[in-house]
Each structure stands twice: as structure tokens, then as C-alpha cells.
Amino acid sequence: MHQRATATPPEPARRPGAPDPIGARIGPGRGARAVVVGAVVAGAVVVGAVVVGAWWAGGRPWPTTTAHVTVLAVIGVVVVTTVAAGWGRQRWTSRTWIRATVRRVRDAPVRYRLGVALWALLAAAAVAWDLASFTGASHQLPTFSRLAGDLTGHRAGRALALVAWVVVGLALALAGRKGPDRR
Amino acid sequence: MIALVTGDAVWAALATAWVVWLVVASTLPGLPRPAALGRWLVASWAGRLLGLALWAEAGWHLFCQRP
Numbered sequence: 001m002h003q004r005a006t007a008t009p010p011e012p013a014r015r016p017g018a019p020d021p022i023g024a025r026i027g028p029g030r031g032a033r034a035v036v037v038g039a040v041v042a043g044a045v046v047v048g049a050v051v052v053g054a055w056w057a058g059g060r061p062w063p064t065t066t067a068h069v070t071v072l073a074v075i076g077v078v079v080v081t082t083v084a085a086g087w088g089r090q091r092w093t094s095r096t097w098i099r100a101t102v103r104r105v106r107d108a109p110v111r112y113r114l115g116v117a118l119w120a121l122l123a124a125a126a127v128a129w130d131l132a133s134f135t136g137a138s139h140q141l142p143t144f145s146r147l148a149g150d151l152t153g154h155r156a157g158r159a160l161a162l163v164a165w166v167v168v169g170l171a172l173a174l175a176g177r178k179g180p181d182r183r
Numbered sequence: 184m185i186a187l188v189t190g191d192a193v194w195a196a197l198a199t200a201w202v203v204w205l206v207v208a209s210t211l212p213g214l215p216r217p218a219a220l221g222r223w224l225v226a227s228w229a230g231r232l233l234g235l236a237l238w239a240e241a242g243w244h245l246f247c248q249r250p
Binding site for chain 1: 194213221239244
């Protein structure tokens with residue numbers, strides 16, 4: 001039996017990385033790689049900016065105007081980011097969220113409800129003790145900020161705490177959003 | 184030598200209770216986990232803004248008030 005000739009001749013082998021016959025040098029996957037490299041570079045720039053900014057801000061102690069303005073500026077940026085990135089992308093409306101929360105706690109097993117109550121109790125105890133220490137204004141009753149001052153009183157500790165605080169703020173701003181609407 | 188005062192002991196007890204409960208809630212089934220608390224907070228505008236308000240207050244308290 002003779003084999004029939006195919007309509008198109010087989011493609012000759014090319015050296016790896018050589019341009020294809022029409023001269024295109026951007027092969028499949030190059031665009032995706034460029035996006036990944038761009039994202040890595042952008043991420044490195046953001047991380048670098050946060051670290052440098054935190055080190056700079058870490059050198060500004062708490063009573064200075066610069067420290068107050070810096071913290072207020074970070075809060076402002078995070079709030080603007082929250083609104084800009086989250087507009088139309090919240091998973092639930094606030095009303096649904098409140099109703100679902102009440103229903104979830106009401107209908108949950110006793111074990112779960114006790115867990116929620118214990119979380120709330122621990123948070124309330126910490127806030128109440130901090131307020132009591134603040135109003136007591138005694139050396140015997142240090143506030144949380146005074147204890148934390150052992151860390152934030154030093155430049156490195158303050159910078160580290162600032163980075164952690166910014167990361168939590170950005171997580172609150174960006175996490176949990178649904179994908180953009182495609183209409 | 185660090186001189187401990189009454190308030191330090193209360194803070195230490197509170198911190199211990201937090202750590203113990205964090206471990207218990209993270210390991211035993213059927214209890215509300217910390218990650219679930221985070222997901223719950225960011226599920227709507229109301230929760231997200233509540234979280235941001237607490238976050239902003241914590242930052243102001245830590246970085247702008249007496250250390």
C-alpha cells in the first residue's frame with residue numbers, strides 16, 4: 001500500500017528560541033510571562049515603598065505632628081482604596097449581612113453560640129480593662145498603649161508595628177471582594 | 184529585673200486567655216475560628232467599615248498616643 005501524500009508538508013525543525021517562519025518573536029506564553037514579571041516588579045515596588053516609608057515613619061515619635069499626619073494619611077489612603085476597589089464588589093449588602101449574621105447566631109448549635117459569646121467577652125474584657133487603666137491613671141495600671149510602647153518606643157519596633165498595621169488595613173480594604181461584574 | 188505591677192498581671196492573664204482561646208477555637212470543630220471572623224468582617228460594606236474603624240482607632244491609639 002502506498003501512503004497518500006499529505007496536503008501540507010511537515011514543518012521543519014527549528015532551533016529553540018528562533019523566530020517562527022513569519023518572523024514573529026513573541027511566542028505563546030510570552031505575554032503571560034510579561035504580566036507575571038510586571039506584577040512581581042509592581043509588588044516589589046509596593047513592598048519596598050511600605051518598608052522604606054515605615055522606617056522613615058518609625059523615626060517619628062508619637063508626640064510629633066509628623067507622626068499624627070502620617071497615621072492620618074495612611075488611614076485616608078486605606079479608606080480611599082477601600083471605596084475605589086470595593087465599589088459594587090461587596091459580596092452581600094449590609095442589610096443582608098446583618099440579617100444573615102443574626103440568623104446564623106440564632107440558628108447555630110449551642111457550642112458555636114458559646115464560642116461567639118466567648119470571643120465577645122474576651123474583646124470586651126480587654127477594652128474595659130484598657131479604659132479602666134486609662135481612667136485610673138496610676139503607675140500600677142498600665143494601659144495597652146503604654147505596654148505596647150516598649151515595642152513602638154524604638155524605631156525598628158515602631159516600623160515593624162507600622163508595617164503590620166498597614167498590612168491589616170490593606171487586607172480589610174481588599175480582601176473578600178467578588179470579581180468585577182461582566183455585563 | 185522587671186518590676187511587675189497589678190495591671191501587668193491582669194494584662195498577662197488577658198493575653199493568656201486570648202492565646203488559649205485562639206488555639207482552642209482553631210483546633211476544635213464547631214467553634215467560630217479567627218479566619219471566619221475575618222471573612223465575616225469583609226463580606227459587606229457594614230462589616231468592612233466596622234473593621235476599618237477598629238483598625239484606624241487601634242493605629243491612632245498605638246502610634247499617636249502616649250507610648
